[in-house]
Structure formats: C-alpha cells, structure tokens
Amino acid sequence: MNSRLFPVVVLFLVTAFLIGPFFIIVAASVSGGETLAFPPQGLSLKWVAKVFQVESFRESFAMSMLLAIGGTGAALVLGIPASYALSRYRLPFGETIRTVVALPIIVPGIIVGLALLRYLVVPFRFNITLALFLAHTALVLPYAVRVVSASLNNLRSDIEEAAVLLGSSRAGAFFRVVMPNIRSGILAAFILGFVTSFNQVPVSLFLSGPGVRTLPIDMLSYMEITYDPSVAALSALLAFMSIGIVFIAERFLGFSRYV
Amino acid sequence: MSNTAFLSLEKLTLAYGDTVAVKDLDLSIRQGELVAFLGPSGCGKTTTMRSIAGLLRPQSGRISLDGADITRVAANKRSVGLVFQSYALFPHLTVFENVAFGLRLKGLSGTELESRVDAGLKSVGLTSFAARKPAELSGGQQQRVALARSMVMEPKVLLLDEPLSNLDARLRLEMRAELQRVQKETGVTMIFVTHDQGEALSLADRIVVMLNGAIEQIGTPEDIYNRPASAFVADFVGFENIFAIENGRLRAGNGPIELAMPLPHDAAGLAWRPRMVTLGSGPFQGTVRGAAFSGSTREYLLDTPLGALKAEVDAAAPAHSAGTTLAFDLPVEKAAKLERFN
Numbered sequence: 001m002n003s004r005l006f007p008v009v010v011l012f013l014v015t016a017f018l019i020g021p022f023f024i025i026v027a028a029s030v031s032g033g034e035t036l037a038f039p040p041q042g043l044s045l046k047w048v049a050k051v052f053q054v055e056s057f058r059e060s061f062a063m064s065m066l067l068a069i070g071g072t073g074a075a076l077v078l079g080i081p082a083s084y085a086l087s088r089y090r091l092p093f094g095e096t097i098r099t100v101v102a103l104p105i106i107v108p109g110i111i112v113g114l115a116l117l118r119y120l121v122v123p124f125r126f127n128i129t130l131a132l133f134l135a136h137t138a139l140v141l142p143y144a145v146r147v148v149s150a151s152l153n154n155l156r157s158d159i160e161e162a163a164v165l166l167g168s169s170r171a172g173a174f175f176r177v178v179m180p181n182i183r184s185g186i187l188a189a190f191i192l193g194f195v196t197s198f199n200q201v202p203v204s205l206f207l208s209g210p211g212v213r214t215l216p217i218d219m220l221s222y223m224e225i226t227y228d229p230s231v232a233a234l235s236a237l238l239a240f241m242s243i244g245i246v247f248i249a250e251r252f253l254g255f256s257r258y259v
Numbered sequence: 260m261s262n263t264a265f266l267s268l269e270k271l272t273l274a275y276g277d278t279v280a281v282k283d284l285d286l287s288i289r290q291g292e293l294v295a296f297l298g299p300s301g302c303g304k305t306t307t308m309r310s311i312a313g314l315l316r317p318q319s320g321r322i323s324l325d326g327a328d329i330t331r332v333a334a335n336k337r338s339v340g341l342v343f344q345s346y347a348l349f350p351h352l353t354v355f356e357n358v359a360f361g362l363r364l365k366g367l368s369g370t371e372l373e374s375r376v377d378a379g380l381k382s383v384g385l386t387s388f389a390a391r392k393p394a395e396l397s398g399g400q401q402q403r404v405a406l407a408r409s410m411v412m413e414p415k416v417l418l419l420d421e422p423l424s425n426l427d428a429r430l431r432l433e434m435r436a437e438l439q440r441v442q443k444e445t446g447v448t449m450i451f452v453t454h455d456q457g458e459a460l461s462l463a464d465r466i467v468v469m470l471n472g473a474i475e476q477i478g479t480p481e482d483i484y485n486r487p488a489s490a491f492v493a494d495f496v497g498f499e500n501i502f503a504i505e506n507g508r509l510r511a512g513n514g515p516i517e518l519a520m521p522l523p524h525d526a527a528g529l530a531w532r533p534r535m536v537t538l539g540s541g542p543f544q545g546t547v548r549g550a551a552f553s554g555s556t557r558e559y560l561l562d563t564p565l566g567a568l569k570a571e572v573d574a575a576a577p578a579h580s581a582g583t584t585l586a587f588d589l590p591v592e593k594a595a596k597l598e599r600f601n
C-alpha cells in the first residue's frame with residue numbers, strides 16, 4: 001500500500017471506530033420497532049418520549065446527578081488545597097503523595113467498588129449512598145488534582161507575595177489572587193470530574209441497593225429485562241448532554257488545554 | 260535626611276536549609292536615603308531584601324525599622340513595599356485595580372480610593388492605561404504599574420529588586436530618571452538591587468557592595484568608584500590592573516617588582532585603572548600584545564614583567580602596533596590602596 005495513504009486510512013478507521021457507535025445509538029433510538037435494533041425499523045420519537053416516563057430512570061438520573069455534582073464538588077474541596085500544597089511547598093514525600101493521589105486512575109473501579117462493598121457496606125451496614133459518594137469523590141480526585149495543578153503551575157507564585165506585602169494575609173492572598181486566576185482550571189476540572197463520575201459503571205456496580213442506583217447501572221438492569229430502544233434513546237440523550245457540556249467548556253475555557 | 264538609623268540590620272543571618280545565603284550582615288540606612296545593593300549573582304541581594312520585607316525569616320539577627328524591632332512582624336504589617344523583578348502584577352485585575360489592591364485592604368473606597376489611585380497612576384504617567392489588563396502593557400509600563408502599586412501604600416521603605424534589568428537600554432535610562440524623581444518627590448527610603456555598577460553609581464546616595472553573603476564595602480558612589488576597599492570591589496568598578504603587596508613589594512607574575520616609590524604600609528594591594536598607567540615613559544618595559552581603538556581613546560594590552568597590563572591613552576596620541584616595546588610607569592600616588600586583597 002502507498003506509504004502516505006496508510007496512516008490516513010488508519011486514522012479514518014480509528015475515527016470511525018470511535019464515533020461509529022454514537023451514530024448507531026442515535027439511529028437505534030429513533031427506531032419505530034419494538035426491540036433494540038440496527039438498522040432502525042421505521043422512524044419514531046416514541047422511545048425518546050418513553051425515557052422520560054420510566055420512573056426508575058428519573059430516580060437514578062437524579063442520583064447520578066447528585067453524585068456527579070456532590071462527588072466532584074467534594075473532590076475539588078479536597079483537591080484544590082492539595083494541589084496548592086503540592087505545587088507551592090516542597091513537601092516531604094511530595095512525589096509519593098502525588099502518586100497515591102493518582103492511584104484511583106490505575107486501580108480498576110471494579111476492585112474499588114467490591115472493596116467498599118465487602119469491607120465497608122456489608123460489615124458496618126454503611127449507608128450505600130454515602131459509600132457511593134465516597135467512591136465517586138475518590139474517583140474524581142486525581143482528575144481534580146491534575147487539572148488544578150496544571151493551572152497552578154502556570155501561575156507565578158510571586159503574586160501571592162505581592163498581595164501579602166500590600167497588606168493581605170496568606171489566606172486572603174489565596175482567595176484574592178490565586179483563586180481568580182485558576183478559575184477556568186477549576187471549572188475545567190469540574191466538568192471533567194462531572195462527566196467521569198456520571199459515566200462511571202464499575203465502581204457503582206457493587207454499590208446499589210433498594211432505591212439507590214446510578215443511571216448507568218439502572219440502564220444495565222433495565223436492558224436485562226426490557227430490550228426496547230429506550231435505552232438507546234437515553235444513551236443518545238446522555239451523549240448529547242456530555243457533548244454539549246464539553247463543547248461549551250471548549251468554547252469558553254479552551255477546555256482541551258487542561259485535559 | 261537625619262543621621263540616625265531608620266532601617267537597621269544587625270548580625271543578620273539567612274539560610275535556605277543548610278545553605279547559608281547571608282551571614283552576620285550589619286547595615287544601617289538613614290531615612291530618605293537611596294541605597295543600591297550591588298554584587299554578583301548569588302551574593303545574597305534578593306535574600307537580604309526578602310528578609311527586610313518579611314518574606315523570609317532570618318536564622319538569627321535583628322531588623323529594626325523606624326524605631327521598632329520588626330524581626331518577628333508579619334510581612335503584611337511592616338509597611339515595606341517591594342517591587343519584584345518580574346513585576347508580579349495581578350493578571351486578572353486591571354491596572355486601576357492592581358494599584359487599588361492594597362488601598363482597598365486598608366479600607367479605602369469611593370472617591371478617596373479613586374483619587375489616591377489616580378494620583379499614583381499619574382505619577383508614573385499611566386492615567387490613560389487604567390482600564391487595561393497587565394498582559395496588554397509593555398514591560399516598562401508593567402514596571403511603572405508595579406511601582407505605583409507599591410508607592411500608593413506610602414511604605415516606610417521601598418525595595419526594588421533589579422527594577423531595570425528587564426528593560427531595554429533606552430527604557431532603562433528613562434526609568435532610572437523616573438525612580439530618582441519619585442524618590443526625590445516623596446522622600447521615601449529606597450533600596451534597589453542591581454548588577455550594573457553604572458546604575459548604582461548614577462542613582463544611589465550610598466552603595467552596598469556584597470560578595471558571598473557579606474558586605475564587601477559600603478560607601479558613597481565616589482568612595483566606591485575612587486577608593487575601592489578590596490580587590491573585588493576594584494575589579495567591579497573597572498580597575499583592571501590589580502596587584503597584591505607582599506613584603507613591601509608588588510606581587511607579580513615573574514616574582515616581586517620594585518617600584519620607584521615606597522609602597523604604603525597599610526595597603527594589602529594597589530590598583531590602577533587603565534587610564535592611570537603612564538605610557539611612553541617610566542622605568543618599566545612592556546610589549547604591545549593588542550590594541551583597541553574606541554573613538555576617543557586607545558587601549559593597549561601589554562606583556563610586562565608584572566604580567567598582562569591594560570593601559571589607556573587619548574586617541575590623539577600616536578598609535579603603536581603589536582610587538583612594539585614601550586616604557587611605562589605605575590604611579591603609586593594615583594593608585595587605589597586596597598585594604599583587603601581577595
């Protein structure tokens with residue numbers, strides 16, 4: 001094969017592989033048929049409409065939203081000071097801490113979920129919602145630290161000293177001159193964390209109970225019973241939501257700089 | 260300008276971990292003085308400044324300002340201003356808000372705040388830039404904002420760390436004049452750091468020459484320029500022919516040299532600027548190794564029994580080519596007498 005053509009073909013195939021499923025899902029979700037199928041049979045929005053009528057979807061959507069917003073918020077509350085300390089102070093074991101913070105990216109979610117279930121929820125009758133919240137916070141923390149650290153490292157540290165010499169306290173300097181300058185980094189971390197948490201399956205898989213279920217898990221169990229295109233419709237809606245968020249973020253923040 | 264110390268450092272020792280950056284430094288500065296810290300890279304100029312500002316805790320020693328011991332006073336309570344070499348402007352705030360930052364913290368607002376900020380901006384000629392962000396300013400303009408931001412706080416001492424080193428040559432001269440004017444107008448006590456001896460000589464009331472974390476010499480520009488105390492200072496201010504005295508003789512490359520005149524007993528060395536060397540007559544012989552013409556002067560590099568020597572004469576004098584042997588003299592009465600040879 002032409003050596004110039006080869007990379008182009010590979011690029012095309014990879015791209016198709018990445019976005020192909022998205023088109024299949026969208027197509028399947030506007031199907032008029034009764035079962036999940038591709039190519040779609042006829043054209044109809046009835047499955048999209050059905051998504052909004054399934055009560056468990058509404059509940060698990062609220063749950064997932066709550067986890068994504070709460071977990072990411074908590075991860076930022078922990079992650080911002082942690083990033084600050086890591087980037088501004090020469091800490092003993094600084095590198096070790098950085099590695100430990102990044103662990104949830106490396107450790108398979110399924111292990112985290114199983115461990116939480118086996119050693120926290122079961123023996124101590126630990127509240128499942130709380131366990132989910134902790135798991136999602138831990139899951140998002142590395143991303144929060146990564147993204148916030150990147151924007152802190154781009155910010156000169158002498159502006160804090162300048163603020164102090166103009167009469168501000170150390171803490172005041174952080175809120176007056178550091179926070180405003182890493183705001184877009186924080187927002188980018190929030191979006192990345194939100195999307196990561198919202199789409200999370202393995203950790204949440206073990207942590208579900210009566211009335212407590214995240215949306216992706218709920219979709220899995222829905223599909224085990226009812227094999228209709230509404231799951232595809234829901235997936236498509238969620239994909240559009242994620243794309244919308246990232247698009248807005250890219251537009252206003254230059255999101256890709258941070259990720 | 261009163262004669263009592265306004266700012267004084269006593270036995271100040273500063274260290275980063277195990278590295279001692281400044282050792283047992285004593286210095287006292289009068290109110291309204293304009294002092295330059297001059298010295299090579301790494302000699303502890305920035306470190307000393309940061310400790311005066313309160314950004315660095317001394318290992319030992321005392322700092323007092325305006326009659327009060329401020330050694331343990333927090334940086335935000337010292338009334339010491341610092342203009343950073345990198346300006347350290349707040350990127351998210353406009354020029355106006357940068358200058359207003361400290362005043363707001365003092366509780367000023369409304370028309371009083373506005374008039375103070377406006378006056379500050381006016382004094383550095385940036386009134387029309389008030390609404391811009393720092394990123395939209397040139398280096399010189401950013402420097403002025405940094406200066407105004409510190410000056411509106413009416414600090415007791417204003418410290419400037421290499422305020423001119425990031426500017427191009429023309430702007431540097433302009434800012435030099437500006438600094439001098441601001442200092443004269445406000446009478447603020449000012450210390451600035453520089454690598455550039457010309458800057459120190461032309462601006463400062465007094466120069467503090469530092470080396471290896473200690474003060475090498477303190478004096479007026481005339482003192483430093485004409486009467487360097489050590490070989491290091493002499494070299495720094497352009498004495499290019501520097502010799503140690505050993506057993507009453509000049510130490511030289513090929514063994515000690517007798518000069519016609521008796522050497523001063525109390526000196527550890529003698530130093531001559533190229534200008535001070537008498538060329539064309541005298542008891543010594545040297546061979547021209549190189550010559551450089553600079554318009555108004557000619558500079559010769561001579562191989563002599565003393566080693567290499569630099570001599571400078573008016574360009575009007577006849578030129579000598581390489582290889583010529585010339586008579587020369589080192590007049591002892593013109594030489595700078597060095598107290599220390601290092």
Ligand SMILES: Nc1ncnc2c1ncn2[C@@H]1O[C@H](COP(=O)(O)OP(=O)(O)OP(=O)(O)O)[C@@H](O)[C@H]1O
Pocket residue numbers: 275278279280298299300301302303304305306307454
């Ligand atoms: N943060 C630091 N940690 C460790 N050592 C430092 C630190 N800052 C400075 N030093 C050391 O302390 C000494 C004095 O440094 P300082 O910055 O005061 O020098 P300086 O005179 O300002 O030099 P320059 O003209 O290059 O700015 C140097 O030997 C330097 O290596």
Ligand SMILES: [Mg+2]
Pocket residue numbers: 304305306420
């Ligand atoms: Mg320095």
